[in-house]
Each structure stands twice: as C-alpha cells, then as structure tokens.
Amino acid sequence: MTGHHADAVESGVKAFCECVRSRTNRSEDGDPLMTVAFSPNAPLLRINRGRSQTDESEQRGHMLLCQGVVAAWRNPRAHELVDDSPARALMMLELLNDLMTTTKAAVRTRKRRAA
Structure with missing residues (x-):
C-alpha cells in the first residue's frame, strides 16, 4: 500500500457507527444498529416527517x-488489506460525511434506552 486511504475509510465508518450509537444510546453494531436506528417501522432516528410513502422510502433508503x-466498506478493510485510490477514498469519505450529517440532523422518535 502506498497510502493510508483504506485506513481513513475504515476509521470514517467506525466514527459513523459511533455517532449512530451515541444518538440512539444503543450498543449494537453493523446491520442490527442501522436497522434499529433507521428502520421505516418505528425508527429511533427519523430523517424526515414520516408522513408519506416518499418519506418512508427515503427513511428505508x-x-x-x-x-x-458498514458491510461493503468497513468489514473488508477490517479483515484484509485493501488499497483504495485517493479518489475512491475521497468519494467514500464524502458519502460518509453526508450520512453523518443526515444522522446528526435526524429527530429522535422515542426515549432512548440502553440495549
């Protein structure tokens, strides 16, 4: 590897997961965490008003x-050497930034409980 681009992506995903855990006060990780946080059926974090089919589709998306x-970016980098190009790593970090911004702006829909 010539750089630490894959490490930056892996760290970015880990930081994103920690943001979701912090906002939801949950201890799950990966799919279970994202499902309990953002499921269109009783999410802990709602990214929109949840009043229309379009809102539900956006929440599900x-x-x-x-x-x-988490599955496609963090897991492979955590278990094997991945050589991301600078441009690809930047694209991934930009998407992570968008997901993090949306997550931070999301409204908690019910009282946070420990898992």
Whole structure:
C-alpha cells in the first residue's frame, strides 16, 4: 500500500457507527444498529416527517445505505488489506460525511434506552 486511504475509510465508518450509537444510546453494531436506528417501522432516528410513502422510502433508503456502507466498506478493510485510490477514498469519505450529517440532523422518535 502506498497510502493510508483504506485506513481513513475504515476509521470514517467506525466514527459513523459511533455517532449512530451515541444518538440512539444503543450498543449494537453493523446491520442490527442501522436497522434499529433507521428502520421505516418505528425508527429511533427519523430523517424526515414520516408522513408519506416518499418519506418512508427515503427513511428505508438511508437505512440501506448505512447498512451497505458498514458491510461493503468497513468489514473488508477490517479483515484484509485493501488499497483504495485517493479518489475512491475521497468519494467514500464524502458519502460518509453526508450520512453523518443526515444522522446528526435526524429527530429522535422515542426515549432512548440502553440495549
């Protein structure tokens, strides 16, 4: 590897997961965390008003993106050497930034409980 781009992506995903855990006061990780946080059926964090089919689709899409980022980006970098190009790593970090911004702006829908 010529740089630490994959390490930056892995760290970014870990920071994103910690943000979700902090906002929800949950201890899960990966798919279970993203499902309990963003599921269109009784989410802990709602990214919109949840009043229309479009809102539900957007909520579901955010959950799926979050699940996909953890599975496709963090897990491979945590278990093997991945050589991300600077441009690819930047694209991944930009998407992580968007997911983090949306998550921080999301409204808690019910009282936070420890898992």
